[in-house]
Amino acid sequence: MPYKTLTDLKNALEQKSISSRELMTQALTRIETLNPKLNAFISVNAEMAFKAADKADQLRAQKNHAELPPLLGLPIAHKDLFCTDGIKTSCGSKMLDNFIAPYDATVVRKCAEAGLISLGKTNMDEFAMGSSTENSYYGPTRNPWNTDYVPGGSSGGSAAAVAAGLVPVSTGSDTGGSIRQPAALCGITGLKPSYGRISRYGMVAFASSLDQGGPFARSAEDIAWLMNAMAGFDPRDSTSLDVPVPDYTADLEKSIQGLRIGLPKEYFNHSLAPSMQKIIDEALKTLEKLGAQLVEISLPHSDLAISSYYVIAPAECSSNLSRYDGVRFGYRCENPQDLNDLYSRSRGEGFGAEVKRRILIGTYVLSAGYYDAYYLQAQKVRHLIKDDFDQAFRKVDVIAAPSTPTPAFKIGEKAADPVTMYQCDIYTLALNLAGLPGLSMPVGFIEGLPVGLQLMGNYLEESRILNMAHQYQKNTDWHLQHPKDL
Amino acid sequence: MSTNNDWEAVIGLEVHVQLATKAKIFSGASTQYGAEPNRQACAVDLGFPGVLPVLNREVVTMAIRLGLGINAQIAPRSIFARKNYFYPDLPKGYQITQFELPIVQQGHLPIVMDDGRELSIGITRAHLEEDAGKSLHEAFHQMTGIDLNRAGVPLLEIVSEPELRSSAEAVAYLKTLHALVCYLEICDGNLQEGSFRCDANVSVRKKGDPKLGTRTETKNVNSFRFVERAIDYEIARQIQVLESGGKIIQETRLYDAEKNETRSMRSKENANDYRYFPDPDLLPLEVSPEWIAEVAKDLPELPWQKRQRFEKEYALSAYDANVLSSQKTLGHYFEETVKASQASAKLCANWVMGDLLAALNKNNLALDNSPISAKSLGELLTQIANETISGKIAKTVFELMWTSKTSAKEIIDREGLVQNNDTGALEKIIDSILSDNPKQLAEYREGKDRLFGYFVGEVMKQTRGKANPNQVNTILKEKLSAE
Numbered sequence: 014m015p016y017k018t019l020t021d022l023k024n025a026l027e028q029k030s031i032s033s034r035e036l037m038t039q040a041l042t043r044i045e046t047l048n049p050k051l052n053a054f055i056s057v058n059a060e061m062a063f064k065a066a067d068k069a070d071q072l073r074a075q076k077n078h079a080e081l082p083p084l085l086g087l088p089i090a091h092k093d094l095f096c097t098d099g100i101k102t103s104c105g106s107k108m109l110d111n112f113i114a115p116y117d118a119t120v121v122r123k124c125a126e127a128g129l130i131s132l133g134k135t136n137m138d139e140f141a142m143g144s145s146t147e148n149s150y151y152g153p154t155r156n157p158w159n160t161d162y163v164p165g166g167s168s169g170g171s172a173a174a175v176a177a178g179l180v181p182v183s184t185g186s187d188t189g190g191s192i193r194q195p196a197a198l199c200g201i202t203g204l205k206p207s208y209g210r211i212s213r214y215g216m217v218a219f220a221s222s223l224d225q226g227g228p229f230a231r232s233a234e235d236i237a238w239l240m241n242a243m244a245g246f247d248p249r250d251s252t253s254l255d256v257p258v259p260d261y262t263a264d265l266e267k268s269i270q271g272l273r274i275g276l277p278k279e280y281f282n283h284s285l286a287p288s289m290q291k292i293i294d295e296a297l298k299t300l301e302k303l304g305a306q307l308v309e310i311s312l313p314h315s316d317l318a319i320s321s322y323y324v325i326a327p328a329e330c331s332s333n334l335s336r337y338d339g340v341r342f343g344y345r346c347e348n349p350q351d352l353n354d355l356y357s358r359s360r361g362e363g364f365g366a367e368v369k370r371r372i373l374i375g376t377y378v379l380s381a382g383y384y385d386a387y388y389l390q391a392q393k394v395r396h397l398i399k400d401d402f403d404q405a406f407r408k409v410d411v412i413a414a415p416s417t418p419t420p421a422f423k424i425g426e427k428a429a430d431p432v433t434m435y436q437c438d439i440y441t442l443a444l445n446l447a448g449l450p451g452l453s454m455p456v457g458f459i460e461g462l463p464v465g466l467q468l469m470g471n472y473l474e475e476s477r478i479l480n481m482a483h484q485y486q487k488n489t490d491w492h493l494q495h496p497k498d499l
Numbered sequence: 500m501s502t503n504n505d506w507e508a509v510i511g512l513e514v515h516v517q518l519a520t521k522a523k524i525f526s527g528a529s530t531q532y533g534a535e536p537n538r539q540a541c542a543v544d545l546g547f548p549g550v551l552p553v554l555n556r557e558v559v560t561m562a563i564r565l566g567l568g569i570n571a572q573i574a575p576r577s578i579f580a581r582k583n584y585f586y587p588d589l590p591k592g593y594q595i596t597q598f599e600l601p602i603v604q605q606g607h608l609p610i611v612m613d614d615g616r617e618l619s620i621g622i623t624r625a626h627l628e629e630d631a632g633k634s635l636h637e638a639f640h641q642m643t644g645i646d647l648n649r650a651g652v653p654l655l656e657i658v659s660e661p662e663l664r665s666s667a668e669a670v671a672y673l674k675t676l677h678a679l680v681c682y683l684e685i686c687d688g689n690l691q692e693g694s695f696r697c698d699a700n701v702s703v704r705k706k707g708d709p710k711l712g713t714r715t716e717t718k719n720v721n722s723f724r725f726v727e728r729a730i731d732y733e734i735a736r737q738i739q740v741l742e743s744g745g746k747i748i749q750e751t752r753l754y755d756a757e758k759n760e761t762r763s764m765r766s767k768e769n770a771n772d773y774r775y776f777p778d779p780d781l782l783p784l785e786v787s788p789e790w791i792a793e794v795a796k797d798l799p800e801l802p803w804q805k806r807q808r809f810e811k812e813y814a815l816s817a818y819d820a821n822v823l824s825s826q827k828t829l830g831h832y833f834e835e836t837v838k839a840s841q842a843s844a845k846l847c848a849n850w851v852m853g854d855l856l857a858a859l860n861k862n863n864l865a866l867d868n869s870p871i872s873a874k875s876l877g878e879l880l881t882q883i884a885n886e887t888i889s890g891k892i893a894k895t896v897f898e899l900m901w902t903s904k905t906s907a908k909e910i911i912d913r914e915g916l917v918q919n920n921d922t923g924a925l926e927k928i929i930d931s932i933l934s935d936n937p938k939q940l941a942e943y944r945e946g947k948d949r950l951f952g953y954f955v956g957e958v959m960k961q962t963r964g965k966a967n968p969n970q971v972n973t974i975l976k977e978k979l980s981a982e
Binding site for chain 1: 542546547553645772774775776780781782
């Protein structure tokens with residue numbers, strides 16, 4: 014039962030072979046057993062989950078399922094940066110260890126409206142800054158495939174929770190790879206939607222022009238169900254897109270015959286380890302067998318993505334995180350002597366090292382005399398990167414690349430060297446700069462650790478990459494693998 | 500030693516106009532003034548994690564109204580930026596404002612001075628922004644209270660070119676701008692509640708010098724009188740510093756109304772680096788030609804249009820026309836008075852600007868609450884025009900109307916105040932006065948002209964003011980000059 018897909022569990026509920034309360038009981042028992050080992054959850058809300066499950070079961074008994082919310086009674090977990098009314102939202106930070114929002118994030122509300130029941134909030138790198146979930150005030154999350162290894166980050170808790178079968182689905186956020194990278198490292202499927210497709214309201218901001226919420230699941234089909242629940246215009250987010258939402262399950266069964274897959278030569282070069290290359294090649298061969306054509310393309314400005322990203326993201330972060338000042342909510346230092354002391358100690362004691370590093374970088378690049386050389390320049394590069402993708406998508410339907418340069422690394426291995434850590438996201442950052450959708454799905458293993466393939470789509474073409482991923486998963490079983498010793 | 504006449508002041512004004520919307524600029528919270536602290540601040544105003552700003556379109560419409568009012572360019576695309584600085588009453592740690600691309604650019608405000616001199620003052624820009632909250636230092640021992648009711652209230656900051664040359668010009672500019680925003684109904688114009696706040700940039704230079712001197716910025720001067728005083732003080736201070744061989748430091752200064760002085764708040768070296776950058780939470784603001792046309796459709800008559808019309812239509816002096824057009828309600832009252840009366844427009848103007856405004860001021864009443872309506876005043880002035888009563892008697896009638904709220908006609912009838920226009924009777928009275936005062940008569944005839952007034956007074960006394968003053972003048976002159 015723990016490794017069943019959302020779609021399987023949905024069918025089981027509809028056939029009444031299991032109740033929502035039973036699902037919650039199983040999930041909560043598993044969380045109770047495994048969370049001490051994995052540290053995937055920051056908080057668990059058993060009582061509220063049971064209450065909601067009983068209500069769902071009641072509703073299901075009264076009505077036939079055409080009238081019911083599509084995902085009624087199914088469990089989910091939310092990354093701890095989605096605000097939840099009445100439940101702590103820590104963002105993995107001491108700064109917000111005491112913060113309880115008086116509102117639900119739109120993503121949380123929409124999931125609830127689709128019938129999903131939240132079991133709790135998952136661990137993450139502090140304020141979503143990191144690639145390993147080691148930067149959490151609540152300690153690192155461990156990779157379910159090998160607990161000496163990181164699950165990736167920043168949405169490491171959400172990815173590990175699905176990989177370990179604690180919940181069938183979860184939410185994450187992706188600013189530079191924070192959904193796709195942990196999905197790859199944990200051997201599950203994760204989607205970063207197009208910028209503006211999912212409301213950012215109530216999702217604690219890291220870098221507003223790059224942040225995008227999205228789902229984790231065991232399969233592309235499950236992702237499609239979650240996208241149906243999460244996507245859509247929100248009048249409370251001016252950057253959310255006011256266009257109709259398709260049924261993301263509608264195109265899943267389409268043939269991928271004739272679809273062109275672009276392989277950017279900048280992503281398949283000598284820096285990719287042969288062991289990784291081999292697995293990616295096999296996956297591409299499978300897609301070819303299913304009728305897709307492989308086309309070499311170029312994204313010429315790829316090498317500039319990381320430097321552009323590490324100007325823009327910190328700049329926005331330095332401003333977004335100014336509100337944590339010890340005045341209205343969150344951590345406040347003991348006995349502040351004056352205003353400056355209140356600010357410097359509340360922020361000095363409340364934020365971790367990586368957050369401070371990025372605030373400093375961001376403050377620097379926005380400062381008078383540096384703005385033009387850094388921030389404006391980075392924005393220009395961002396346009397070039399976007400243009401690269403625009404050009405490429407005139408020739409191909411989907412772009413494929415590795416999700417990460419390597420499988421999971423050991424806890425502590427890269428913690429001391431931020432730049433090496435930043436390199437983890439070289440294959441994912443550009444997509445955030447361009448605002449495009451990208452999915453990672455498992456396509457093999459190296460020494461027992463999962464490897465992910467990334468499928469990138471043109472703007473708002475989530476359906477197309479979900480279609481391709483689903484066709485791949487129908488013909489392979491990598492996504493059905495799960496850790497054996499949990 | 501040079502004198503003040505060798506110097507020229509250069510003044511530019513930044514005015515923060517609080518826009519009269521019901522809701523805040525980026526949230527749905529109320530903008531109502533005077534609520535208990537923090538009762539009108541929602542999660543967006545408090546800068547809670549995850550919340551996002553959503554632009555209130557009404558503030559854009561109001562900015563367009565102003566832009567059209569000053570004949571400015573309305574930017575088809577303007578950008579909201581973040582101005583980053585830490586202060587406890589600034590919840591997000593940044594203020595959302597417009598920096599590089601403001602919504603209103605390059606306008607003009609026509610002003611008229613008391614001596615009739617007309618100027619056109621350039622307006623560099625007007626941009627939309629959110630207000631901060633308030634820090635309350637008095638009520639808390641060793642602590643500061645924060646009231647965020649004002650946080651997120653919409654402001655339009657209107658920045659003039661440095662084209663004003665005296666405090667008088669600055670005040671004329673402010674009064675005209677104040678009249679404009681009230682006419683446009685984009686601001687309640689309440690200076691006490693801070694709906695119209697002014698910062699003054701002042702520098703001085705030797706006359707004829709093309710280069711601008713170093714300027715200071717005097718913050719938050721909240722009445723026209725204080726603006727005048729603060730600018731005058733600052734001009735005098737700067738001249739004194741320069742004449743004694745000193746240098747002006749570019750700094751922000753605060754006006755202290757009680758001591759009538761400005762003092763240094765912070766120098767440029769200590770100024771914040773605001774790290775402006777486009778707010779990624781808000782899309783560029785796009786204003787279509789259709790939107791502008793829609794707003795232009797219901798633009799009211801503007802203060803200076805009204806002033807010019809009053810001069811032409813009612814043959815008023817520039818001064819009178821300027822005073823009467825300074826408030827929409829006052830202009831309206833004046834026109835209603837003229838409409839209701841057979842008296843001349845000039846007489847109506849004199850009474851509205853003189854007796855009526857004086858009585859309102861004395862009783863601390865707004866024009867809307869005047870016990871005498873424009874129609875009633877018009878009827879009173881008709882009585883002067885058709886010589887039923889004299890202007891002097893009319894003042895008595897006005898006072899009675901003010902307290903009793905009865906019509907002029909009723910009071911005149913009841914009190915028997917009708918003017919006596921019977922020349923025969925008047926001649927008899929004058930004859931008897933002249934014969935009763937032979938000494939004064941002789942003196943007058945020897946050239947003491949001012950005794951004329953003495954005789955007028957005697958006539959009025961005997962007729963209890965009811966004699967027609969024009970007749971009195973004519974008959975007296977006749978009889979006094981006759982040997």
